[in-house]
Amino acid sequence: MALTETKGGKASNTLLVALFVAVLISALLGLYFVVHPNEVSTDDAQIDGHVHPINTRIGGTITWVNPNVEDTYYVTAGTVIAHLDPNDYQPTVNRLEGEVQASEAQEHAAALNLPIASATALSRLTSAQASLAEADADLESALSQKTAAEATVAQTEANYRRAEDDRVRYQALVATHEISRSEYDQRATDAKSTAALLAAAQANSASADQRIEASRQKIKERQSDLRMAETAPESIASARANVLRASGETKKSQAALWNAQLDLGYTNLVAPVSGIVGRKSMEVGQRVAANQLMLTLAPPKDVWAIANFRETQMKKMRIGQPATVHVDSIARDFQGTVESIGGATGSKYSVIAPDNATGNYVKVVQRLPVRIRLNGLEAAGPLLLPGMSIEVSVRVSP
Incomplete structure (x- = not known):
């Protein structure tokens, strides 16, 4: 009977404690919602x-790590974190510097050649036009000489026929002793002299024909020269295109050099922001790849x-x-x-x-x-x- 009463008392105490705690919690919650x-x-x-991840921009071998960059250390922006071996990138920079110098020299030469080529082409065009005009004038002169020569031949030929007719008539008269021998000789001399003048006039006419043919051939040559010289705009445009091409090659080589210089500069790993170092994973002699995570910085x-x-x-x-x-x-x-x-x-x-x-x-x-x-x-x-x-x-x- 006593044991049963003891158990009943403990159960009552536990129930009272639970009720008290529940009331206390309710009161505290009510107070909290009243105050807040x-x-x-x-x-x-x-x-x-x-949390900034610091990655490598290029691949290479780590040759130096800043001893003041460790996990939980604070570093400021601009601090050099590590060095990669620059010998992997310096030869490329040297080679591209030479290519840039060569490209710049070619561009300079092309720029100097442009006014020379322009002046030469225009001079050739002017000269060809003048030569063609001169050849045309020579042909006109030859044609004029041919006309004069033909007129001279016609006149000389008429004189020769008249002189020859006189000689024949005087030859008959001298045979009948109607005129003296001296008079006949004079007519024979006139006929011979006129024949010589006719031969000279005919030769001069033939020479005029040759000169006309030579002038016409010269005109053809000058027309060919003019057609070649009329390509002056194309020659000037070609010289300008060479300048533009050389300029493009220079820009291309300069861009390649710039990229190589950037890669060389990336061998110095620099903190972009100030912060506390975390997850550091780099050591001297380590071979790293491009975009590999080296550490993090948390400002x-x-x-x-x-x-x-x-x-x-x-x-x-x-x-x-x-x-x-x-x-x-x-x-x-x-x-x-x-x-x-x-x-x-x-x-x-x-x-x-x-x-x-x-x-x-x-x-x-x-x-x-x-x-x-x-x-x-x-x-x-x-x-x-x-x-x-x-x-x-x-x-x-x-």
């Missing part, structure tokens, strides 16, 4: 920030808070509302502002999005990411790092 009637909070939150001041609120808490939440961020690791509160609200729930951003069209749908309250901009980070020191756990409370509109 317009506040929503979540502990599904963390500090987020930029300690470039951080913000990401809080995942339940969709049932989003009814009154708006951008610009004040927020309080409690950092678990340092037990400190930071003030902030709602900067943006995610465009979809976290499940939609997952690698495998949920498919509710399976016939086994179970309603689960979704969460939306909310970004909080933190105030006073400059005076806080490097206390907030990406990944830290936090609790976020947002004072929403009533």
Whole structure:
């Protein structure tokens, strides 16, 4: 009987304790909602920030690593992190420098040749035109001489016939002794002299024919020269095209040299931003490939808070509302502002999005990411790092 009473008493005490705890929790919750009637909070939150991956731009062999670049060390922007062997790229730069010099020399020569070629082509055209005009004038002169020579032949031939007729008539008279021998000799001399003049006139006419033929042949040659000289615009255009071609080759070689110089410059691995080193994976003598990850840099001041609120808490939440961020690791509160609200729930951003069209749908309250901009980070020191756990409370509109 005593044992039964003892067990009954313990059960009563346990029940009383449970009731007391339930009442206390209800009271605390009621007090919280009285004090903070317009506040929503979540502990599904963390500090987020930029984590910059530092990759190699080119492949090569690491010859030097900065001893002040180690995991958890802070480095400033512009710090040389490591060196790659430049001997893999220096010969290419030297060769392309020579090609650039050769291309520039060819371009300079083409530019100098352009006015010379233009002047030569135009001079040839002018000379060919003048030569053709001269040949035309020679032909006109030869034709005029031919006309004069033919007239002279006709006149001389008439004189010769008259003189020859006189000689024949006087020859008959001298045979009958009607005239003296001296008179006949005079007529014979006149006939012979006129015959010589006729032969000379005929020879001059034949010479005029030859000159006409020579002039016509010369005109054909000058016309051929003129047709060749009339290609002056094409010759000038060709010289200009050579300048443009040489200029293009120069630009091409300069671009190749620039790329080679960039590759040579990439043998110095430089920190693009200031931050804390993480995931360092490089050592002297290591052979690396292009775009290989060497380390990461996390700027300690470039951080913000990401809080995942339940969709049932989003009814009154708006951008610009004040927020309080409690950092678990340092037990400190930071003030902030709602900067943006995610465009979809976290499940939609997952690698495998949920498919509710399976016939086994179970309603689960979704969460939306909310970004909080933190105030006073400059005076806080490097206390907030990406990944830290936090609790976020947002004072929403009533």
